[in-house]
Amino acid sequence: MGKAKGPREGVYPFVPLEFERLAVEEQRRRAAEFEARLKSRRTTRHFSTDPVPRELIEAAVRIAGRAPSGANRQPWHFVVVADPGIKRKIREAAEAEERENYQHRFPGDWLEALAPLGTDWHKPFLEEAPYLIVVFRQDYGRERQADGSERKVKHYYVQESVGIACGFLIAALHWMGLVSLTHTPSPMGFLSRILKRPANEKPYLLIPVGYPARNAQVPDIPKKPLAEIMTLLG
Numbered sequence: 001m002g003k004a005k006g007p008r009e010g011v012y013p014f015v016p017l018e019f020e021r022l023a024v025e026e027q028r029r030r031a032a033e034f035e036a037r038l039k040s041r042r043t044t045r046h047f048s049t050d051p052v053p054r055e056l057i058e059a060a061v062r063i064a065g066r067a068p069s070g071a072n073r074q075p076w077h078f079v080v081v082a083d084p085g086i087k088r089k090i091r092e093a094a095e096a097e098e099r100e101n102y103q104h105r106f107p108g109d110w111l112e113a114l115a116p117l118g119t120d121w122h123k124p125f126l127e128e129a130p131y132l133i134v135v136f137r138q139d140y141g142r143e144r145q146a147d148g149s150e151r152k153v154k155h156y157y158v159q160e161s162v163g164i165a166c167g168f169l170i171a172a173l174h175w176m177g178l179v180s181l182t183h184t185p186s187p188m189g190f191l192s193r194i195l196k197r198p199a200n201e202k203p204y205l206l207i208p209v210g211y212p213a214r215n216a217q218v219p220d221i222p223k224k225p226l227a228e229i230m231t232l233l234g
């Protein structure tokens with residue numbers, strides 16, 4: 001008898017990698033194009049209530065689901081909220097936590113770091129944005145057994161995997177002409193309760209998505225130059 005195997009170990013055949021080797025000039029062109037596109041991505045807090053086609057949100061979540069993950073466990077779940085009643089509940093709960101944060105819990109240095117962003121405890125975007133994508137990380141999986149019982153499946157590098165998936169999601173939303181906000185109300189336990197998520201899932205990010213309000217403004221913040229964020233050896 002061999003060692004007990006994980007749920008999916010050894011069941012996938014290897015197939016040839018589909019890969020198109022591009023001419024270097026084309027690679028440069030694509031790099032410049034992608035960089036230019038992502039340069040205009042901005043986190044936005046002022047949303048229009050204009051509706052967004054649902055298939056765009058579905059495509060963005062499918063793209064997020066293409067992210068690499070530890071042992072390919074795909075330890076994420078995306079709850080997409082368009083229902084105005086649920087959005088209101090989320091806003092009320094988030095504002096209750098954030099009011100505590102801004103008025104009592106945030107230490108002085110944190111408030112100072114937030115000052116340039118102009119944020120406060122009011123979160124109207126949680127009702128104005130047509131969609132809220134609530135990202136959950138799954139600290140372990142649940143697999144139904146033949147006898148109807150459930151067993152835990154180990155997940156690996158959950159934080160890293162879900163972070164990468166959110167990066168894909170945010171880039172995809174921008175690419176398709178939408179804006180988003182990586183919102184982190186804290187603590188986020190209310191999202192599990194309102195959205196009735198199982199115990200293996202924990203809220204990771206709350207991402208309002210939509211079009212910007214006509215008068216949307218963003219802080220004019222700098223990004224670090226390459227020399228500061230990259231060290232080249234050799």
Ligand code: IYR
Nearest residue numbers: 098114119120183184185186
């Ligand atoms: N979650 C709070 C505070 C906040 C914290 C950080 I760090 C930010 O970059 C922005 C906001 C809020 O959403 O107001």
